[in-house]
Amino acid sequence: MTARPEGTTRDRPAGARTARAAAPSGASAAAVSATSAAPASAAAHRRASRQRRAVGALWPIVASLVVFVVVWQLVVFVSGFPPYILPGPLSVAQSFVEAWLDGTMWPHVSATLVEVLLGFAMGASVALIAGIALARSRLAERLLSPYLVAAQATPVLALAPLIALWFGTDLLSKLIICTLIVFFPVAVATMVGIRSVDPRLLEMARSFRAGSWQTITRVEVPAALPAILGGMRVGVTLSVIGAIVGEWAGADRGLGVLINIARGSLFDIPLMFAALLQLAIIGVVLYLVMLLIERRLVGER
């Protein structure tokens, strides 16, 4: 047998071809190893092309970040603003790292994260149920829509002091504010999504005697899932806003509080920028997580 050992052909995709060409006497063995190598080489090829694509998608993001930081530094340079008006990127980065290392950042980050995630979960669940009710019942739409639109039209910032007054300055008031702000986009997306479900599918489900709960869970919600997840993607970033607004209305921990402290009693503007940066990172990460969940659930349709 002149064919190469299995391992080499599998590891090196090109090996399969050379093995077949170089081994006329061991043709059958070569053919076997060639077929076994084919999927592996295809997988390797796919992996490589995926990496290439990932790099291709990544470099504009990195480039724009670099440009942003450079322009920032230039503005600081040219304008000559003092650091308490506009700190440079370097001092913000330094402050950011310090705040993490000396333990200033974590308590605030964790408090805000809990508010954002719990508030989003609460708002999205209530909105999902309401969206389904609104989609299925014209009466529910008529009864509820004036309040929903009014709640959306009233700035949460204006409601926050009232909510803090009623529900105190604990977690609860933040969750309520997050729920208020997350509710609208998710409810509307759910409603529109379910209203757009192909009526022929509903007739099909009815012909198999689906009850209304079965129709909701097995046909309507799965069919509307892309729309619902789109609404949630918007909702999760809004939840970050809700948490900060809630913290400003009264709290003792959280990134909103840190921003206030840094601007006020500490007068540490780079720290304030570091807190802002941390907030932006949380928002972006949550958005990306939602995007991944979306891909996972509906990507293969």
Add this chain to the structure above:
Amino acid sequence: MDPAREPATMTAPTRAPGAAAGISLRGVSLTFRGARTTHVLDRVDLEVRPREVIALIGPNGCGKSTLLRVLAGLIKADGGTLAIDGQPILGPDPRVGLVFQEPRLLGWRSAESNVRFPMELAGWPKQRQQARADDLLGLVGLREYARARPGTLSGGTRQRVSIARALALEPSLLLLDEPFSALDALTRERFNVELLRLWERTGTTIILVTHSIPEAVFLADRVVVMSPRPARVIADIAVEMPRPRRLVDLDSALVASLAADVRSHLVDTTDDEIAMEEARRAIPAGLTPKDRQARNLPETDPGTPAWFDPFRPEDEP
């Protein structure tokens, strides 16, 4: 499912012969009342013996599909009686399996999971679902596509999945609403042969709506010709052709004379109209609002759903 490779994996008949149902329709009438009142069915009488294959044929929009939906319990008749084996049909019925013109599969589920859908709704235990779905996919020759999603399957394959789904709960009556009209002519002939083979194995009674006279004659024991709206039965033509039937029988003199007979009863309908109708229905695009009305489906307009408008009139989407 070419005949060459099926027998080894083929499962036993999924239902004992003789379990098929006899159907009896007496004076079934239906009028749609709305902005425009439409008299759809006018005292339809039809007796079907167990295991018979009936083809319903008639001019455009005469109410054949509506009649099928009345039989499936999806639309309630205004008058008359409908019964399967003497038991009235009061709503969607587990004794009836319905195959639509389009496959109507759930796009996020695999072929197998789509076949299991009615069993899930009926609350069957998981293992029984699995076994039954496996049998059914074997029956329609799609075992190797069990994990495939509908989006990756061809139109004909999707329709096979939908036929397997309709057979899931072991119905004694199988209703088919122009099931092959979206297929090309050759595939359609092949599906006709397959349908007869399925019928032999499952032993259900079949009522089929079609726009094709040869298809009706080839498949059916009786071809029932309906009048233009409001639909009545105007002819009931027995097809005395031996079974099993083969595609070559389509070219026989008997089929030609029967087809001529059926055609002579299709009053006010030219060949062109039938051909046009077939062509129109072959387009698998979304339904227009008018189609939806014709099929008595809820009036919705996907894509532009109005929302949060409390002042919208009741009858507007």
